[in-house]
Amino acid sequence: MRFGEDTFGFLLSDTARLLRRAFEQSVQNTPITLAQARALVYLARNEGMRQVDLAELLEIQPMTLARLIDQLAAESLVERRQDPADRRAYRLYLTDKAAAHLDVIAKVADGLRDRALDGISDEDREQVMVVLRRIRQNLAPR
Amino acid sequence: MRFGEDTFGFLLSDTARLLRRAFEQSVQNTPITLAQARALVYLARNEGMRQVDLAELLEIQPMTLARLIDQLAAESLVERRQDPADRRAYRLYLTDKAAAHLDVIAKVADGLRDRALDGISDEDREQVMVVLRRIRQNLAPR
DNA sequence: TGTGATAATAAGCAACGCTTACTATCACAT
């Protein structure tokens, strides 16, 4: 057999799948999905971005983001405002309503992180973050 | 702002997404998808399983697996054989044709692992595997 | 001023997963 107990790739994607599932169960009552949460969080760090730039930050295609923003705008969590300097572009802003959702996201994320990292030492946590960042960088589209 | 540079969860799922994308690009010419590859690999470790048991191993719903098996059977990579002891159930077997695909999957997985783990020491690799296994366990449905 | 690049989107598709409901069969207690 050429496959051992755990392939690195399967282990990583299994873990991510479980995390996603746990997240989805945690926000079951809210109208927010994981991709939307991700967009909100990144946008919160950088309000006023254009869609193109947010898409690049999220490493998804502009079209994929456009529909994500459609959903968030439909929930009145995000506003598209004309870019004063470029009539092709929008600038993205969070609404007041988004703050409550960000609170929920933060709480869920904290709870999940605690559950996921239970029994793992601080040094190990830090170490894993470092390695994962490196892996992400290694895999980033050239 | 309550979100730091990297949230653990986002980091993990980002990394997994990039890995998935890289995998999909690598097997673009083959009729195999990631979920199918996963099923094949797990099945190779345990030929003759019933669908229910493979679904549980993969942590997906029986229905989700049924369609995965449909696809693999359509490609003549997997065979459903009647369970001699239970007329409701099938036993799953790989065909000869599957071996070539498993070879490809193994090569792609190796290449991806090398690329992903570039610049990471052996000790760090081992450590990340250990921690990820623990996380997976922590997140497993109770 | 016109030509190529860019921002956003329309349309349509694919992968992967889910739930609910159904059929056939099984296991076991009465």
Next chain:
DNA sequence: ATGTGATAGTAAGCGTTGCTTATTATCACA
């Protein structure tokens, strides 16, 4: 022996997240 509840698999239909290709409007600049 039989009938009742559990189990194996599937049909149907949907949701989330992503993609590609093509179109429109606008911009930048030679």
